[in-house]
Amino acid sequence: MNKGNKLYEGKAKIIYETNDKYLVIQHFKDDATAFNNLKKAKVEGKGVLNNRISEYILTNLGQCGIKNHLIKRLNMREQLIKKAEIFPIEFIVRNIATGSLTKRLNIPEGTVLDKPLLEYCYKKDELQDPLVSKEHIYSFGWATEDEIKLIDSMTLRINDLLSGIFRGIGIKLIDFKIEYGKVWNESLKKKEIVLADEISPDTCRLWDIKTERKLDKDRFRKDLGNVIQAYQEVARRLGIMPEETNISEVNFGKTVPIKLKKK
Ligand code: TMP
Numbered sequence: 001m002n003k004g005n006k007l008y009e010g011k012a013k014i015i016y017e018t019n020d021k022y023l024v025i026q027h028f029k030d031d032a033t034a035f036n037n038l039k040k041a042k043v044e045g046k047g048v049l050n051n052r053i054s055e056y057i058l059t060n061l062g063q064c065g066i067k068n069h070l071i072k073r074l075n076m077r078e079q080l081i082k083k084a085e086i087f088p089i090e091f092i093v094r095n096i097a098t099g100s101l102t103k104r105l106n107i108p109e110g111t112v113l114d115k116p117l118l119e120y121c122y123k124k125d126e127l128q129d130p131l132v133s134k135e136h137i138y139s140f141g142w143a144t145e146d147e148i149k150l151i152d153s154m155t156l157r158i159n160d161l162l163s164g165i166f167r168g169i170g171i172k173l174i175d176f177k178i179e180y181g182k183v184w185n186e187s188l189k190k191k192e193i194v195l196a197d198e199i200s201p202d203t204c205r206l207w208d209i210k211t212e213r214k215l216d217k218d219r220f221r222k223d224l225g226n227v228i229q230a231y232q233e234v235a236r237r238l239g240i241m242p243e244e245t246n247i248s249e250v251n252f253g254k255t256v257p258i259k260l261k262k263k
Pocket of ligand 1: 092098101175177203204205
């Protein structure tokens with residue numbers, strides 16, 4: 001598979017075209033950002049870990065019937081994926097209240113929600129990804145009612161499966177963000193909705209069950225230290241670290257600040 005031109009560069013990943021018009025390469029960078037890019041740093045080794053963790057999770061979800069964009073991991077930092085038209089929406093699921101929910105509605109931190117709470121944010125950096133309702137999504141044509149119905153049911157199933165995967169390794173899934181896209185299905189001769197992007201400690205809140213120690217990007221957002229060690233811990237518990245890869249070649253552990261602006 002030949003790697004072609006860069007198609008898109010986001011905050012944590014780069015997408016490259018390939019010689020197959022239906023496939024692209026997703027490259028995981030070490031860059032970490034928070035608060036819509038106000039805080040930035042390089043966390044050495046993060047891209048390698050997220051590549052492995054996301055591969056593991058999407059493969060497992062795929063085996064449980066969740067269609068997703070992953071074809072295969074190519075190397076330490078890259079995956080071959082299906083080229084998707086991404087819905088401009090971040091789909092957030094919350095099991096326990098924390099983060100922006102506690103701030104926005106003054107819900108006490110750690111409140112266990114009666115049932116998973118689904119939220120939708122419009123993906124628009126300039127607007128800081130505002131929370132929107134389903135009515136906004138339909139009104140502005142970001143997705144149809146049928147599409148959201150299917151996505152909601154996939155999202156709740158993903159929450160159940162992910163909660164189980166993490167519970168099995170002593171981790172509570174507090175909340176997470178996922179994205180979906182439409183890909184061309186050659187045998188069906190039509191587009192279908194698939195889970196896209198990544199699922200990793202960048203996009204989930206993961207707390208150790210016993211100690212409630214944070215094992216996710218909140219360590220970076222809140223300057224808690226040991227960011228990469230937390231990601232390594234997740235990978236180690238999932239059984240994908242470090243023996244099966246030559247991951248030790250990567251220089252782990254340093255967080256190099258790039259820029260820190262006041263809001
Ligand atoms: P929030 O509490 O900051 O709204 O975050 C909810 C979940 O979404 C949490 O697991 C972190 C994840 N998330 C992302 O993956 N990307 C983002 O840009 C934001 C704001 C949150």
